[in-house]
Structure formats: C-alpha cells, structure tokens
Amino acid sequence: MPETSSLQDPRLPDKKALQIIPWIIAIAFFMQMLDTSILNSAIPAIARDLNENALSMHWVVISYTLAVGVLMPVSGWIADYFGMRVVLVAAIALFSLGSLLCAASFSLPMLIASRVVQGIGGAFMVPVGRLLVLRVYPRKRLVEVLSFITVPGLIGPLLGPAVGGFLVEYATWHWIFLINLPVGLLGGLAVWHYIPNLKQSKVSHFDYSGFLLFGVAIVLLTLALDSAGEQGQSHVSGWKLGLSGAVGAACLALYWLHARNAAEPLFSLALFRIRSFSVGILGNIFTRLASSGMPFLTPLLLQVVIGYPPFQAGLIMIPMTITSIFSKAIAPPLLKRFGYRWVLFVNTLLLGTAIASFSLMASGMSLVSILLFFAAFGAINSLQFTAINTLALIDLPPDLAGSGNSLVSVVMQLSVSLGVALAASLLTIFSIGQSTPSAGLAGVFYHTYLCMGGISVIAALLFLFIRRESGRED
DSSP states (O other), X not given: OOOSOOBSOOOOOOHHHHHHHHHHHHHHHHHHHHHHHHTGGGHHHHHHHTTOOGGGOTHHHHHHHHHHHHHHHHHHHHHHHHOHHHHHHHHHHHHHHHHHHHHHOOSHHHHHHHHHHHHHHHHHHHHHHHHHHHHHSOHHHHHHHHHHHHHHHHHHHHHHHHHHHHHHHHSOTTHHHHTHHHHHHHHHHHHHHHOOOOOBXXXXXXXXXXXXXXXXXXXXXXXXXXXXXXXXXXXXXXXXHHHHHHHHHHHHHHHHHHHHHOSSOSSOGGGGGSHHHHHHHHHHHHHHHHHTTHHHHHHHIIIIIIOOOHHHHHHHTHHHHHHHHHHHHHHHHHHHHHHXXXXXXXXXXXXXXXXXXXXXXXXXXXXXXXXXXXHHHHHHHHHHHHHHHHHHHHTOOHHHHHHHHHHHHHHHHHHHHHHHHHHHHHHHHHHTTOOSSHHHHHHXXXXXXXXXXXXXXXXXXXXXXXXXXXXXXO
C-alpha cells in the first residue's frame, strides 16, 4: 500500500483553500451518489427509447459499479504517483465525458460502454478526495471534515429517484446525465485552482499481479452470475456460465496463493484470521446479494408492473432513504445493548422478510401501504450495513486497519454488481414462458422477491459465528 508521508510537494493548501476543499470533495461525493440513484427511475424510459426490454437493462447499472469496485484499490497509489490535483481533475473529466457519452448513446452496448467510462472516473473521485482530506487536515479536525463530506452522500440517494423520475417525465432521460456537465466543469476548475498537486516523494510498490488477478476474478464471476439467468435458453449461455465461473474462481484461487507469498499484497490475508472481519466480509457479500438488487428491481415494479409514472415512482421511494438516514442513529445504542451477534442475526431475518414482503405489492395495494413497505425496508437495510461494516473493522489492529477498510469499500461496490446481476438473472429465469402483460410480470417479480428474501434469511446464519464479545466494551 502507498506510504503516507514524505509529500513531494511541500506546498500545503492555504487557509482559504482549507475552507473550500471539503465543499469540493462533498460535491464530488454528491455527484457520484446522485448519479448512482438517479438512473434507476429512468431505466424503463431508456429501455423504451433504445427498443430494449426493461428487464434486461441491468448492465447499465452493473457496468458502472463494477468499474468503480475493480479500480478502487489502485486509486490511492495512482494519486500518490501523479499527484492528487492531476488525478482528481482527470477523474472529474472522465466522469463528465462518460456522462456526455451516456446522453449521446443510441444503443444499449454504447450506453454500457459509456457507463464504464463514467465508472473509471467515479472510482477515483471519492477515494482520492477522502485521501486528500486525511493528508491535509490535522487529526483533531478529521471527524468534522469527514462527517461534512459524507452528508451529500446521504442526500444524493434521497433526491436521486425523484429527480430522475421528474427529468424523465417532464424532459427526456438524457438530462439525468447532462446535468453532470456544468457541475463537473465547475468542480474541475475548483480542484485545479484550490488543490495543490500533492504526491509522494517515494511511492511504495503496487501489487500489479494481485490487482489483475482480483479484478479479472470479480468481472468473470459477475458475468457467470448474470449468465445463470440465461442458462437453458441457449448452449452459448451455458458455455459462458461454465467458462466465466471456472476461470473467475481459478483467478480468485490464484490471487489467494499469490497473496500468501507477496511482500505487499493488494489485500492482506492476515485480515481473514480475524473472525469478526471474516464474518463481516462474508455477511456483506451474501446480504448485499439479496438487498443490492432492490434499487434496480423496485422502479421496474412500480413503473412496469403497477403503472406509476416515473416522477411519482421516484417520490414513492423517498421514505426508504429518509428512514435509512435516521436508522444510522439508532445503530450504536442497539449494538452496545445487544451486541453484534444478535442485532445482525435478528435484523438479517427482518431484512429477508422485508424483501420478500415486496412480493405482496400489486396494483390494488394502497399507496400508504406501499410507503410503509419502503420505510420499513430503508430502516432495516441501513441498520444492517452500518452494523456489518463496523463489525468488519472493529477488531482490526492498527497495522491492518488501512487494508481492511480498503477491502470493505471494494466489497461494498462489487456486491452491488453481484446483487443486480442476481436480481436480473432471477427475473430472466422466472420470465421464461411468460407473456408481457403486467399480470404475467407481477408473477415474475413475486417469485424474484421471494427468492432474494430467502437468500437474506439463510445469510442470517453467518452471524451466529460472531463471538459474543466482539465489539463489546464490557
């Protein structure tokens, strides 16, 4: 991992710059989180415009999150090598270019490729911005500044579905990408003007082999999971599933062997000797397999099956984000009172039940009931991942904290890709032999939600392996 001392450029930001830098990083964080959530409400409209089936649009989401997750581990090393100002400006420029290409896309493959360009920029914006904060602010101000830049990350998902629905309904879907351009231009100029090009005088070795093996493994395993939904429809899909899965698993095994002997591996295997970290990572993956597909599935359910217009569908999802924000406040006292083991076991069962309960939604369900479904899911889901992420890090020694935090961040991103791929595969499997009318599609979503809820319920068993004393002060 990169060293955190010996900055080659001794010029640190002046007093005015130190006041402005948190705003710049917060806006970058807001851009990324808004873009992630704004797209979901627009997927049915984009599918119609591109003459695609709305149920097959999942790679528009996966391509972005996969690019972000795969490239995250290299972001800090590249920033130390080229300098933070250069990397941040390049990241914002790539994100903006990707947004422009998305708006200009006239086919699904072009849109997916454009989202990859966006994802490459997004992979560097927030991690490098957070690294900059750690480098230029004294320790006593870190909590204050880091808290400030994460607030927009909560506001972005709150506004995203409604803003996306509004733009689709009253303008065109292209504007969900075009609104990034003026923000990106102003952000790039602000970075160039206020942020010095801090870099390391001595950059440590980067684990290129581990990075390549890990990245290829994740991409191929995602392809395999996506291909599972096509299995049985053609021999090509069967070959793609088998080959992607086998090579992906082999690359992951090779990374494990490589990391055992590498002096500075991408992610230290010593992390997995700590039970709370291992359970936290596995719980993160398997629980997100169930819940990460929800932002993709639910706008489709509301618009394609139930028939809500895009703007109203976006507004309906707001309670989910509001309750998720408030739920973060109750996590610490709950964990202190009952411990990680029982909070996560019980809450995971509740999460599975909440996901499965979405299968009950139908055109005849009252709006109040639908809003309550979303509010309950938002609170339970937020508590789940606040607790899991804390569990993974709470018992790490100082020398492994950086590597562990990096891996948790990567797993969070990559699990979104896997969750969306799983949701899309289940939709494909259950839609075989179904006709297009909403009555048939309602059954497809019904079975998909039940399966995803069931996965979460099974994942609850993982948390019984948490030691009772993990994270407890007494």
